[in-house]
Amino acid sequence: MLCLTQDVNQKQKRDFIDRKEKTIVKNQQLKKVGLKVTVPRLRILQVLESSDKTHFSAEDVYKALLDIREDVSLATIYRVLTQFERAGLVNRHKFEEGHAVFELANSEHHDHMVCIDTGEIIEFQNELIEKAQNEIANAHGYELVDHTLVLYVKKLKKT
Numbered sequence: 001m002l003c004l005t006q007d008v009n010q011k012q013k014r015d016f017i018d019r020k021e022k023t024i025v026k027n028q029q030l031k032k033v034g035l036k037v038t039v040p041r042l043r044i045l046q047v048l049e050s051s052d053k054t055h056f057s058a059e060d061v062y063k064a065l066l067d068i069r070e071d072v073s074l075a076t077i078y079r080v081l082t083q084f085e086r087a088g089l090v091n092r093h094k095f096e097e098g099h100a101v102f103e104l105a106n107s108e109h110h111d112h113m114v115c116i117d118t119g120e121i122i123e124f125q126n127e128l129i130e131k132a133q134n135e136i137a138n139a140h141g142y143e144l145v146d147h148t149l150v151l152y153v154k155k156l157k158k159t
């Protein structure tokens, strides 16, 4: 029993150190892009980084913050996400019929599918498409600089 308690204490201590280190990293990230470190900015960055989810609407961030008892107004969240976007920390996607979603800019290049029934966002990468896009641009006498590709999909019906 004592042993177990010690383990738990050790774990808490490790978690605490982990959190502290992560906060330092986030402080540096914010400073690097020229943003002053503020509590809302830190917390929002924390939400974007700590979840399995990769695409967030401002409302998603709002709810995630409420879950950890951080009451940051939706207006502030919008403002911070826009600042993050300008600073290159996040990418904003505006999918049809949906609100803007944000994702961290450090993820590998990928394209998106959006399910028109559920709004689910699916990421994919396809070398052939990447290559074809380059070739199309070249064929028109251009160099490809960037692209956005969104497929609007719905689940195949099982037969």
Ligand SMILES: [Zn+2]
Binding pocket: 054, 055, 103, 110, 111, 112, 123
């Ligand atoms: Zn994505």
